[in-house]
Amino acid sequence: MSQRLLEKLEQIISQVIQADFKVNPQSFTVKEVLGHLLDSAINNHQRLVPAKPGEMVCFPEYEPDRFVQQAFYQNYDFRALSRLVLEYNRLLSHITENFDDSILKPEVLISNQGLFNIQFLIEDYDRHFEVHLGQIERIIRAAA
Numbered sequence: 419m420s421q422r423l424l425e426k427l428e429q430i431i432s433q434v435i436q437a438d439f440k441v442n443p444q445s446f447t448v449k450e451v452l453g454h455l456l457d458s459a460i461n462n463h464q465r466l467v468p469a470k471p472g473e474m475v476c477f478p479e480y481e482p483d484r485f486v487q488q489a490f491y492q493n494y495d496f497r498a499l500s501r502l503v504l505e506y507n508r509l510l511s512h513i514t515e516n517f518d519d520s521i522l523k524p525e526v527l528i529s530n531q532g533l534f535n536i537q538f539l540i541e542d543y544d545r546h547f548e549v550h551l552g553q554i555e556r557i558i559r560a561a562a
Contacts, residue, residue: 419507419508419510419511419514419540419543419544419547420511420544421511423507423544423547423548423551424504424507424508424511426551427503427504427507427547427551428504430551430554430555430558431500431504433558434448434496434554434558435558435561435562436448436561437449437496438492439557439560439561441556441557441560445557446486446553446557447492447557448496448554448557448558449491449492449494449496449499450486450491450492451550451553451554451557452491452496452499452500452503452554453485453486453489453491453492453494453499454482454485454486454491454550455503455507455547455550456491456499456502456503456506457480457482457485457486457489458543458546458547458550459503459506459507459510460506461480462510462539462543463506463509463510463513465526465528465539466510466513466514466536466539466540467513507547510543514540517536517540521536522535522536522537522540523535523536523537524536
């Protein structure tokens with residue numbers, strides 16, 4: 419997790435006025451996007467920390483919509499959820515900043531998804547995170 423993305427999330431969170439606003443009935447609210455980002459951080463923590471080069475790491479299937487609904491993020495306090503997402507991602511940033519090439523380069527097999535090196539997983543998570551920051555920005559604009 420890059421420091422730039424963490425700073426961007428903090429800046430975006432400070433602009434949120436209506437954390438419960440839905441652009442349409444099927445879309446996530448800001449709270450639900452933050453909940454999804456928390457789920458993603460937890461999933462990536464499980465991928466990054468226990469992964470050993472050359473070993474298979476198995477994960478349960480991730481169903482974003484179901485996870486967000488079953489966690490009831492929509493009913494959780496916005497500020498508390500925001501802090502939790504920020505702090506969990508700061509922890510991931512700390513962890514990954516301390517990885518060296520012996521951890522970053524070798525490949526790990528992630529259940530049925532294929533072989534990946536940890537560097538790819540970190541970069542992919544940053545891309546995923548940035549997509550959802552854009553989603554939150556679009557919700558903020560629509561709610562204005």
